[in-house]
Amino acid sequence: MSAVLQVENLRTHFFTKAGVVKAVDDVSFSVSRGKILGLVGESGSGKSMTGYSIMGLIDAPGKIVDGKILLNGENIIDLKPQQWRGLRGNRVAMIFQDPMMTLNPVLRIDTQMIEAIQAHEKISKADARERCRAALARVGIASPDERLNAYPHQFSGGMRQRVAIATALLNKPDVIIADEPTTALDVTIQGQILFEMQKLCRESGTALIWITHDLSVVAGLADDVAVMYAGKVVEYGSVTNVLDAPLHPYTQGLLESVPSRNIKGQPLKQIPGMTPSLLKIGAGCAFRDRCKYRTPDCEGAPQLKLQSQHRQVRCFHPVAA
């Protein structure tokens, strides 16, 4: 299967007064049709910035300084703003964490959704509206005809997120990037959204990048997972491989610190210290100060190496499974 989206050695840096922040620093992964990639990391690991880079949404002082983003084999990094506009919301769509920020509060849902179609296609308003209606029905919104006439504030949080998902689906994009879309939602509502997304990817063959900090969501949803730390992918492989036998000390520590993996009432295993400031990492492995396997080697910069087939890790001494 050929990859719909392939990201190669992407580097997005922010040139601030305090110094260069390497928010995304050498990130590579690929997603195929109908597959789901989990992009996991803690706050500040660069997972959202990776998503924004693929959408071409990086503003000054940020800049993509290196790397390739191949959409169906075509590098889209050097596109002109005009060409980007044809792509965004059409071939690549994004779903954000906060649906209230995505939807315009003073416009009705139908206005916003029809606009998303007509921006990319010459189509009559009635036809566009029919497509919106179908999209809303597909994400499980009851009585979509009436709901099209509603304003965003008339929806609950879970319903708003469904509207955002329906809008992202309108133009049948090749890739959807979902940036923590269920973090703000309750468990039962999260279950509903995961259910819809899984179904939609299987049916329409859209590739999905699911950005999250929650490893257990990825475990149930994704095919592949890329774990990010301080702007770099530190481990990449199939969900089963990575979660069952993590090779990178960070992935291992993250999995061990999840309460359900620990004996009840006993202290949780924890990763000491905290995420370093991106301004101060310098060369060398960014995780070295928190790592129990640290050796003098770690002052050098580890590269993402192929461990076995479809399995990569960025570490000088990967943990044996």
Next chain:
Amino acid sequence: MSHILELKNISKRFSKKLDLAGKLASKLGSSAKDETVHAVDDVSLNIERGEVVGLVGESGCGKSTLGRVVVGVHPQTEGERWWHGRDVAKMSAAEKRTMQLQVQMIFQDPYASLNPRYRVEDIIGEAPVVHGLVNGKDKADYVAGLMQKVGLDAALSKRFPHQFSGGQRARIGIARALAVKPEFLVCDEAVAALDVSIQAQVLNLFIELRKEFNLTYLFISHDLGVVKHLSDRVVIMYLGRVVEIGATDALFANASAGANHPYTQALLAEVPRLDVRKKDFVAITGEIPSPLNPPSGCHFHPRCPHAMARCKIEQPALREIAPLRFSACHLNDMR
């Protein structure tokens, strides 16, 4: 065993009175009425000394409101709060003050719950000095000791909250609560805003402090994994009412011995788990209804797969279905 805290039929209602325009409109025959939110509806709960009780529910179920009633931030609309076997409403002012010091709260948002213009030393040290637990002269030493207890460098005591990370701020909030030597801590989503690796550190701190100070916790959270790990007993709330209470091990057990109430079962089924791969997500239907206008009978019946005619009419009582195991569901009458 002695109860440290007893809640007896606590209800908390928030009502919004009609404004002038609304009053006029209703005079003229409009249907506008006072709006009342039943945030907490007839909740009874006993907490033993040294126990950790997890309070679980989705947003809007009233768990935070109940926590605030326990601490005394919100006065209850109905019901009684008993502390060490005595009714709080009948305590003298001095006794009440002592009680209020012994019950402390840790808030969800480590950013909003610290005064940005106070130095850490004052955030932690103000209350014990005001209440005469510590001499003003000894404040610095006292604060330094507390900061070390919660894993902060005492040399940072002159700094302001914005100079700390989220995890460190959570620790400041904990140190502030501990400063007045409480017996009982209400933790309202105390780790929800933290990253996984930091969350583990703070949860460990809670476990250590519990042993060291013999603390009792009411641990409010929507995260079942965290609650399962920490608590001895779990209380599940739905739309202002308690639907199930049980020992953690029993509630999270598999098979028929586990969750009794259909809502608890659904909640447990929806929790994403690390050991489940490529799960086929099955959605529980519907959303949590508005507490302004809750469904009749059992609040859960519009979403419940087992709903019967009776569920629409009659509110199920919270009954003991096994020793120390309570559930509010009509299905239990049929077993």
